[in-house]
Structures are given as C-alpha cells and as structure tokens.
Amino acid sequence: MKTPKRHTITAALPYANGPLHLGHLAGVYISADIYARFLRSNGEDVAFICGSDEHGAAITLRAKKENKSPKDIVDEYHFSNKDIFEKLGISFDIYDRTSSKHHHETAQELFLEMDKKGAFVKKESEQYYDEEYQQFLADRYITGQCPKCESQGAYGDQCEKCGSALSSSELINPISTLSGKSPQLKSTTHWYLPLNRHEKWLSEWIQKGNL
Numbered sequence: 001m002k003t004p005k006r007h008t009i010t011a012a013l014p015y016a017n018g019p020l021h022l023g024h025l026a027g028v029y030i031s032a033d034i035y036a037r038f039l040r041s042n043g044e045d046v047a048f049i050c051g052s053d054e055h056g057a058a059i060t061l062r063a064k065k066e067n068k069s070p071k072d073i074v075d076e077y078h079f080s081n082k083d084i085f086e087k088l089g090i091s092f093d094i095y096d097r098t099s100s101k102h103h104h105e106t107a108q109e110l111f112l113e114m115d116k117k118g119a120f121v122k123k124e125s126e127q128y129y130d131e132e133y134q135q136f137l138a139d140r141y142i143t144g145q146c147p148k149c150e151s152q153g154a155y156g157d158q159c160e161k162c163g164s165a166l167s168s169s170e171l172i173n174p175i176s177t178l179s180g181k182s183p184q185l186k187s188t189t190h191w192y193l194p195l196n197r198h199e200k201w202l203s204e205w206i207q208k209g210n211l
C-alpha cells in the first residue's frame with residue numbers, strides 16, 4: 001500500500017469584523033476546499049486548517065462605533081462565519097481563532113525562537129500617539145487632509161476619495177479618531193523580519209517541490 005503524502009492546506013484567515021460574503025467564498029474558500037477534497041479522494045493525508053483573525057484595528061474600530069467590546073465583535077462574527085462555512089460544506093479539519101490560548105502560545109514561541117536566532121532587526125521610529133487614550137495609533141485611527149487631492153477625512157493608510165496610498169505622517173492636520181485631538185509623534189521600537197535574507201534557501205526549497 002502506498003504511504004499517503006501529508007498535506008497542510010490553509011486559506012486566508014477571515015477577519016472577524018463582519019459577515020462573509022460570496023466574494024470571500026468564491027475567491028478563497030471554495031477553491032481551497034476543492035483542492036482538499038481532491039487530495040482526500042486520492043487517499044492523501046490532508047489537514048485543511050483555517051480560523052478567524054481576531055486581532056487588529058478594524059475590529060477595535062467597529063467595537064468603538066457600535067459601543068461594544070472587541071470581544072463582543074469577534075465572538076459574534078467568529079461563530080456566525082463558522083456557521084456559514086459549515087452550512088456551505090467547506091470541509092475544514094480545524095477552524096480555530098487567533099484569540100485562542102494555543103494560538104497565542106504558538107505565535108509567541110515562534111517569535112521568541114526566531115528572536116533568539118537573531119532573525120529580527122530592531123528599529124526605532126516615530127509614530128503617532130494619543131496622549132488621552134495612552135496608546136499608539138494604527139494608521140486607520142488617524143484621519144486628516146489628503147496631501148494629494150486635499151479632501152478631508154483621508155485615513156493614515158489611504159485616501160478613499162482619490163485612492164492614493166498614504167503614510168500617516170503625510171496627512172495634513174492629523175486627528176486621532178479616538179480622542180478627536182491631534183496626536184503627538186513619539187518614538188517606538190518595532191521588530192522587522194528582513195525577508196531578503198531568506199531568499200536563497202526559500203527559493204531552493206520551493207523549487208524542490210515543497211510547495
């Protein structure tokens with residue numbers, strides 16, 4: 001008997017800040033599901049793994065707008081999206097959440113292991129900070145005037161009027177959407193992963209048929 005080859009399949013983790021729509025399903029989950037089913041029908045050993053992405057500014061912004069906690073938002077959409085996947089017959093072997101203890105521990109273990117090996121480059125940079133809320137502001141938390149088309153209400157990452165990609169430091173008269181006040185620039189440390197260092201081995205690994 002032939003030993004089945006082991007396959008791990010995943011698909012982009014849906015953000016738990018809103019309901020899934022047909023575009024998500026058609027573009028991502030149905031194609032991954034077809035591939036998983038095809039391999040299983042050929043007797044291969046498949047783990048089709050996915051889960052809700054429950055971290056990030058889009059969730060905290062929605063929670064603030066609806067006057068709920070971020071946990072209320074992710075609980076609502078994790079379970080409703082999981083239910084949609086089940087009803088549509090998407091054959092995940094595991095559908096978990098990025099807020100699970102297991103996920104936190106695994107992500108931290110990976111980060112610490114890579115940090116120990118010197119994989120990261122630490123850099124200080126200036127980022128907008130809301131004094132009143134005592135937190136650094138993600139790009140989506142900052143609005144201001146677009147430097148390109150001069151319209152008001154552009155976000156720190158993009159102007160939705162003219163479609164320009166922006167960085168928050170380019171906005172004219174930036175305002176924090178949390179306190180409604182102008183944020184201050186403050187120094188902060190970030191860990192960067194220079195992917196170019198991994199180009200050679202990764203390219204060889206892929207060419208050997210590992211993908």
Ligand SMILES: [Zn+2]
Binds near residue numbers: 149151162
């Ligand atoms: Zn613009």
